[in-house]
Amino acid sequence: MDNGIHYRTCHLCEAMCGVAIEVSDGTIQSIRGDDQDPLSRGHICPKAVALKDLHEDPDRLRKPIRRTDQGWQEMEWDDAFRLVADRLHKTRTEYGRNSLGVYLGNPNVHNHGSLVATLPFLRALGTQNRFSATSNDQLPHMLASLEMFGHQILFPIPDIDNTDLFICIGANPMASNGSLMTVPDVRGRIKRLQDRGGKLIVIDPRRTETGKLADEFHFIRPGSDALLLMAMVQTLFDEDLVNLGQVERLTKDVDLLRLAALPFTPEAVAGHTGVAADQIRELARQLARTRKAALYTRMGTSTQAFGGLATWLAYCLNILTGKLDTPGAMLFSQPAIDLITLGAMAGQNGHVGKRFSRVKGLPEFGGEYPASTMADEMLTPGEGQIRAFVTVAGNPVLSNPNGKRLEQALSGLDFMVSVDYYLNETTRHADVILPPTAALERSHYDLIFSLFAVRNTAKYSDPLFDAGPDSRHDWQILLELAHRLEKHRQGGRLPLRSELGWRAFKQLGPDPILDVLLRTGPYGANTGRLRGLAEPAVDLVLDLLPPRNPLRGLAKLSPLNRHWQALPKGLSIAALRDNPNGVDLGPLQPSLPDRLFTRDGMINLAPRRYLQDVERLHRHLVQPVADELRLIGRRHVRSNNSWMHNSHRLVKGKDRCTLIIHPRDASRLGLQAGDSAQVTADDRQIVVPVEITDEIMPGVVSIPHGWGHDRPGTGQSVATSHAGASINDLLSDQQVDPLIGTSVLNGQAVAVKVWRPERHRKPA
Template sequence: MQTVTIRIDGQAVEARAGESVLEVLQRLGHAPPALCHDPRLPPAPRCRLCSVEVEGQDDPVNSCALPVSEGLVVRSDSPALQAYRHQWLEALGAHCRPEDLERHPQKALHQALRAQGIAPSGQGSRVDDSHPLIHVDLARCISCQRCARVCHELQGQDVWHQLGRGEGVQLVPDSGGSLGASHCVACGACVDACPTAALVDAGGLQPERAEHWTRSVCSYCGVGCELELGTADEQVVGVRPVLDAPVNKGHLCVKGRYGQGFAQSSRRVLTPMLRREDGWQACCWDEALDEVARRLLALQAAHGADSLGVLGSARATNEDNYLTAKFARHVLGTHNVDCCARVCHAPSAAALKTLLGTGAATSSYDDIERTRLFLVAGANPNENHPVVGARIRQQLRRGAAQAIVIDPRRTELAELATVHLALRPGTNLPLLLAMAQVVLAEGLHDRDFIARRVDELEAFAVSVREWTPERAAAICGVEAEAIRQAARLYANTRPALCFHGLGMTEQGQGTEGVMALINLALLCGQIGQPGAGLNPLRGQNNVQGSAHMGCEPGSLAGGIAIEAGRARTEQVWGRALPQRPGLNLMQMLDAAEAGRVRGLLVLGYDLALSLPDSQRSWQALKRLDLLVVQDLYLNETAARFADVFLPACSTLEKDGTFMNAERRVQRVRAALRPRGQSLPDWQILGALAARMGRGEGMQFESAEAIWDEVRQVWPDGAGLSYARLDRGGLQWPCRDEDDPGTRVLHAERFGHGVRTSLRPLDYRPSPEVCDADYPWLLSTGRNLYQFNAATMSGASALQALRPTDTLDLCAADAERLGLREGQRVRVRSRRGSAELPLRIDARLQPGQLFATFHDPAVLLNRLTSSERDRWVHAPEYKVCAVQLERVPD
């Protein structure tokens, strides 16, 4: 990195080219106050408190906007500057009340006042407590505009606005009234940015109390945002983003900032429990583990190893999941191991691995700022992956890129898109086949890339020849010309970056749908270069890692097929792997229903609430002879069906690693001591293995020791030592200690060779169809303010924002049916019914419904079907025919 030498207060200082003088002063530890400056934003001087004197210039210069240059001479603390700052801070002290300095000592204005010995003189207040997570007092606003700028330039929400000029300036939310009535999404960036007590955390957070800050990774979605957890008295009292994090770049979403209270919830179960005839009974670890070991061994002896199964957790660390997979194979002797990736992105992994040789994202989040076109298919990142969604939205708002959005609903990104293809749920494949047909029919394919890297073009061209936009339009419900426009835009705009979500994968043809996206990228050469590629937006914090650590029946750690990794793994483990193939999650349930699987160990996964067709799923769970749940809470699976409950630590209470959706492995660090008798998952598994007589190879001193074994069996991760992962993590492949990691896959070769083949695909309509009895088409999904089964989010301050699920439909349908906002309705499918409140949502098309599945009191999955993807058996959550009726008041 190029450096320059400047002089500050008579001392020679080396500075990095591109830095501002303020950044240099901050690094040296004697920077002046900078109340309008935010390191996440471009300089926009207002307060002038950071002004410095520059040799050769008559007037002071704002150091936040002054770039360093060779030979620059600066004075930062002259008597004149001191007098100016003191005078200006005295004026600003009128916006601060005396108690503010003690209540919010971390605020920049309060620190400056304290340093200058200036007593605050503010008296009044203009309090707005309409938002449950953000407290507002605009009497303390100093008009620095940091909140408005960070909301506009980082989050892109434009909630805060300043009206008027001079003394009459006023800060107002976009509602014109209260913050609670605004479009605020509670990311908390404005609270971070505010240098006063005008905006502070509510909802239980009190960052001023923090005695220690721990750098870690968020426990929610697969974006992998780094955060700092402020703790006091073994409680999380503050959360703030890591400013230099490569993933989130100093930003968080509402779940990351306000959803970390789950570890200290009173709902936690902190002792092992056994179910007796009269209900749950607390016990000690020895009794619980002995019971589990005895019953597992008895089932193994009576029915064989394959009568048992284990499910890893997308919320647990890589180390936990590696030992989970090892427990199944090494201790139980079965490949019956899986995780929740089966019901979300198993189709993505299968399609990517089959066609490209690696079952993971090909690109990096930083490609968001490099691309010129986004293809967003079946994903709503602004709600489900908000930090990535904000980065995409900002590129579109700046005009730096265009977007094609494939989604039945008119989402935020669809509003900004050049082309929105609002297809009928379940018709992704015909749409993508038609786009490929246009590319080939109009000669828009990348002939050079295909000649160098792609086979089977002629066979593929024949397979899509009849898939004209007109044919697809009749099935998908979109205009043929819109399909042509999207195909032309994707083929002609370089580079183009694809993000897809569960709207692609949770279909009867989810794997083929992702294959169709890959075919399109290969046809157009949109892969293997910065700003291009294919990327599944992973739903949970470590769903990529849980499957990648071997928690799936056909793969070992590293996503390596059993036979390909058998020799290496057997050498490291010192034990032969099972020879018989294993069952995946859905197959295990089928086998349980049939009486072939008798025992199941489930880590951090609420099967009863989240699996489709609850009646059938529950019947399978009821038939088990032994169900052991290892979790934080007595979730629906444990409460209804488990025989033993083992209390696990939360990810706030243990060390390890997560793997995010861009293949980045990141360090997770304990910010709290384990609550009660809870233990890390890997310690529980090791203790259980010892009681079963298979403890050798399952005992480790630390999470790092487990990770070092992972690196032995996974060549592409051998260079990912804890020391190298310390700040920001690295992306695999990373094969040795000198490897910087891999930001873009498939630049020169695919995972299985230099060339790959296009895959002809056939469309099979979903058997779940609407008719006169079930005329509405329902899709299910997540919401910004809750997370999956709400195990964590429902035990946090987020519950105040989204206390239950809703059924969403458009205003025209509501008016036609005489339904109103908030009214309770009953939704009935061919399998069951649910009752929930109605919400009017302009994003929906007539005849279509959308609902979340977070609330166990609603139990929405009583409605969803047992239809499965034929490749990997992922359920079809997105296509459900239902009837709708009003619940009498």
């Protein structure tokens, strides 16, 4: 690797911050923000400097390892591939294709190579027992986008750089740098909003880091967001504040939503939400009367018992007040590689409920079952029971509800393989671990988060370090396993054409595919004089072909389409190499109706799936408010997922894995700051230090996500010395949003009491 400054994108969260990494003699000397990055403009958070720790981590695995009676032993790559493919094929042959299971973790979406290789790998596995972090995260947003706009990843993005009112519910972008809203330097953007006379409103059970910046803050009881949002909808209709603006002609079923909202008056929901009726009305009025406004919700609203309804209603509020497809409000991105349109061309808009899980009968979404039922599918005998399992860049023991039950399930498998470079709380149950290269040893392009960014940009980086000949990228691992599994399925030999295709794919890798997608996308080829001839041909294709013909999709996406004529042109990997800081492709712009993928070209404001679930919300409304402590999670700017806890820079300082509790509740329970608290839910319990603050709502307690590194047999020395406790050891995997199967991670009831070690000491 050449000495000097190298420009990349930090991959440790969704923000896509540009970094300038100084390298000398093969070692990272410094990491700072890239002032020339068009999206982050020099901003980085504390996680970025930990890129050095993660790259140099001595605990990171470099070669495959295999579990033996004598402990873990290193293997050669070819032996490891042969063993894994043979065992997976053997299980599939004996018990059927659904005896295999697979789980994909969040880091995969930061890795374009892994994304490209995942599809052929899943196809080669052939199982319906697929899981991912989706159902513990953004699944309600994907469902709402599919039902309302016709595509599962067509998310409306807040135009935060131009808005005058930003309402943030159940989200903490100061800690997350945005989520399904890629937005580096949130503090700076909020300050600029306020400097131009704008307003930030935050609604949350805890006065978060974002809440502390708010011009207006409201506490809300966990799990009641759907009631608040429905009451805001009712207010809009009741006070004649509905004005859909330019999407009115594209929107149907407004009256159905009006009827559904009738019982949910602000007075009716105030007791459940903890938000006064007059405050609810004023929130609706402010959203309706501010021309440039955006309402944004995230994890706190989506991962709860009514998360599906809450997310849908947030979309509805933006639409009813004319805040969709409007500058300063909610807009759709137009990335350089438009996976949304490409997916639609291939018939991959998304789907839900094509089949249901074997044990709980939960619906699949996009081919995946909810992760909360993984343990059920492993522990319950019968046809389709998972007997062999694959994890790719995931640690569900710490990120999935009821982690201890999942541990029990993993320990009983016939075979397990993990593609991961850490021996962690999940991979310690594997028979074989296949470690991929680290992020700085592979090229980088953000395929996914460019879809969610508050500004259209593009950036490519070559590998910063040479991984060495005895290493494999994750895409190489997945493709090699897929190739071998396909050979097994075909009796040990593939047709010559297929064999040559596999070999070419493995030889070329993902970057040539990336280059083709850049060149043929809306910012791609610049044909100069030929444009005058090509544009009429594209127009003819669009006029003559039926709406769902794939060639029509290609013509629509082509850089020769007149629709894209004002956009910058000439993107390719070579062009991005010439612009290592990234390329600014411009602000988000109105894009409807072209960006809609519904069959009738209309926004479906009141999908029947949601209207039916409103009955469940009404049943909840007429029940008395339960007098129980409710648990919520939280996130810190130094922590994204569990795998970051092996960086000493990210875990140093005061203990962040604490129970946050209000002074009134602490006094009632006899808790003092610094005490250890025993937190229980049914037969599950953990012990955590107590932190007392009035920045949390009475009746609510909070524990952060991603800790619990006290399991034996792991290989992360820094994480083990800062173990903390796992909130998911408390949470039940039986509590899901029945609308779609999303895990209830916020709002479960818990009991808290002082923990005295002497009471729990075993007799001598």
